[in-house]
Amino acid sequence: MTAGCDRCENKAVYVDPVTKQRFCGEHFSAWYENGVSAAIEKYHMIEPGDRIAVGLSGGKDSTVLLTVLVKLDLDAELIPITVDEGIGGYRDDTILAATRLCDKLGLADKLVSFTDICGKTLDELLEKNPQQACSVCGTLRRRALNQAARDIGATKIATGHCLDDEAQSVLMNYLRGDVTRVTGSYQTNADTLFLPRIKPLCRSTERETVAYGLVNHLLTDLPECPYTKYALRAGVRRGLGKLEYTTPGTMMNIVTGQEKLLAKLGPGKGEITAMGRCEICGEPTSHRLCAACALLEKLE
Amino acid sequence: MVTLHLPDGQILTTFAGTLEEILLRLDMNPYEILVTRDGELLLVDDPVDEDDILRATSIVHGG
Numbered sequence: 001m002t003a004g005c006d007r008c009e010n011k012a013v014y015v016d017p018v019t020k021q022r023f024c025g026e027h028f029s030a031w032y033e034n035g036v037s038a039a040i041e042k043y044h045m046i047e048p049g050d051r052i053a054v055g056l057s058g059g060k061d062s063t064v065l066l067t068v069l070v071k072l073d074l075d076a077e078l079i080p081i082t083v084d085e086g087i088g089g090y091r092d093d094t095i096l097a098a099t100r101l102c103d104k105l106g107l108a109d110k111l112v113s114f115t116d117i118c119g120k121t122l123d124e125l126l127e128k129n130p131q132q133a134c135s136v137c138g139t140l141r142r143r144a145l146n147q148a149a150r151d152i153g154a155t156k157i158a159t160g161h162c163l164d165d166e167a168q169s170v171l172m173n174y175l176r177g178d179v180t181r182v183t184g185s186y187q188t189n190a191d192t193l194f195l196p197r198i199k200p201l202c203r204s205t206e207r208e209t210v211a212y213g214l215v216n217h218l219l220t221d222l223p224e225c226p227y228t229k230y231a232l233r234a235g236v237r238r239g240l241g242k243l244e245y246t247t248p249g250t251m252m253n254i255v256t257g258q259e260k261l262l263a264k265l266g267p268g269k270g271e272i273t274a275m276g277r278c279e280i281c282g283e284p285t286s287h288r289l290c291a292a293c294a295l296l297e298k299l300e
Numbered sequence: 301m302v303t304l305h306l307p308d309g310q311i312l313t314t315f316a317g318t319l320e321e322i323l324l325r326l327d328m329n330p331y332e333i334l335v336t337r338d339g340e341l342l343l344v345d346d347p348v349d350e351d352d353i354l355r356a357t358s359i360v361h362g363g
Contacts, residue, residue, distance in 0.1 A: 013341040017331075025341070060359075164359075210334055210359040214341050219357070221307065228360075237360060238329075245331035 014211050017248035025215040032212045036068050036200050045198035046156070050076040052198075053149035054158045056109065058082065058098030059222065061160030064213045065201055069158065070105050079152055083144045084113040085137055086121020090223050097220055112148040114140055118296055125299055126227070133227030136295060143283070143292040149195050161199040164206040164244075167251035168236045170258045175236065184262045193275050193284035205244075205251065304335070304354045316352075320344035332359050 003022060005012045010024035016031075023031055040046055054069065056062045069078055082098045084091055095111070102109040114122055117140065125140075126133055149157045173181040201209055213219040228234060243250040277283070278290035280297075289297065301313040302322060314322055319342050323330045334357045335342045348354065 011340075012343060015343055015345075022343075206359045207331060207334065210357060211341060214334055214336060214357060217339075224308070224358075241329050241332045241360075245329050 013215060014208075016208075017244075018252070028215055029212060032204060032208055033068055033071060035204050035208075037072055039203040040072075040074075040198075040200050043198070043202075045158075045200060046074055046076050048075040050155045051153060052076050052078050052156050052158050053145070053152060053154035053195075054078050054080045055145050055160065056080040056082050056098045056101070057160075058094035058096070058101070059160075060210050060213050060219055061162055061201060061206070063097070063101055063218050064209050065158065065160040066101065066105065066107075067216070067218055068212075069200065070107075078107060079154060080107055080109045081145060081148045081152075082109055082111050083141050083148075084111060085141065086114050086123055087225065087227070088123050090225055093222050097222060101218075110148055110152060112144045114144065117144050117147060117292075122227075129299070130227065131230050134231040134233065136299070137227065139291045139295050143290075146195060146283070154195060156196045156198050158198045158200060160201055160209075162201040162204050162206050162209050163251050163255060164237070164240065166199070166202055167240055167254040168233055170254050171236050171240065172232065175232075182258075182261075183265055202255075203252075207244075301350060302348050302352050302354065304356055306356050307358050316348055316350045318344065319346050319348055319354075322348055328356075333357070334359060 003012060004010060005024035005027055006022045007027045008024055010026070012022035013025050014023045014028040015021070016023075021031075046052065052069075054062070054066050056066055066078070066080055080098065080102050082095055084095060099109055114120065114125070118125075122133070122137055122140070125136055129136075145157060145159075170182075210219070240251060240254075275284045275286050278285045278293050279288055280293040281290060283290040283292065285291070287294070302316055304312045304314065304322070304326070306312065312326055314325055316322075317325070319335055320330050323333055323335075323344075330344050336355045336357070337348070337352055342348070342354070
């Protein structure tokens, strides 16, 4: 028989692998929510009166993100935005899950599609280049989310990126030899051109996030994105997942190590540029074309 | 035998043991898989009996 919760008599359903604390469902949920709340406070993510566009795919992370933000009862308005990339056999189910969640939480979901922003679905865009799926999808999804958030007058965009995503990104920057990103490129006027992005789950692991979803019965079985196999991130994720199992806390060390590096370098020590506007769409960019327009031009 | 339902619909069977032993035996990373029994989340050191039916959830997501 395994030991119970450290804080009550109930059976433990989650053990924090770093601190070895054992939690029942109720105490785990409270601990997880406190962690999200602490991250929001530490990084000054939300101010009173904010109108926050919440990226809601209907998948595990964004489902937990929206649920926890509602539960924290912040002094901010939440407007879920769902992007339909147009992925056959995958997206319809997750959009349905997003709609159901919004109904349950009493929020109105705004739907925006790739066909709205470029006239084609992701499947159509990738007919000849499925290997580029994740970079094409990520770039256009950012564009769609930015555009929809601006349309509704949002002051910030919240996404469900968690600690695992952050650690993977840091490692991928090193693997690509992307010194500009490793050292924190700095755009002098970026703050005035982009809607600020916040990641309230950035200090919660993917495992904790999915466990929260399961404990609170928020998750339904959904299909996996058919393009996942093409992602460079998939290999990095597997490797980091193995390290996190054998050496818990690895991902937190990677992310906090990167923060310490940037703090030591100080602002303005990375590449300094001023942003302009894309010649085609007028979106902010430090190049002639923004990433989305450059990508669409290349695909055509 | 223990029955384990995977997210993609596959069903695996294996011998009893702790959850961690079972996942490692099936070549799965215990960090990446969460498992429920009768809707309740299991710990990696929870014992799993011969007739138990388990449901696995992968923490990995697309994108």
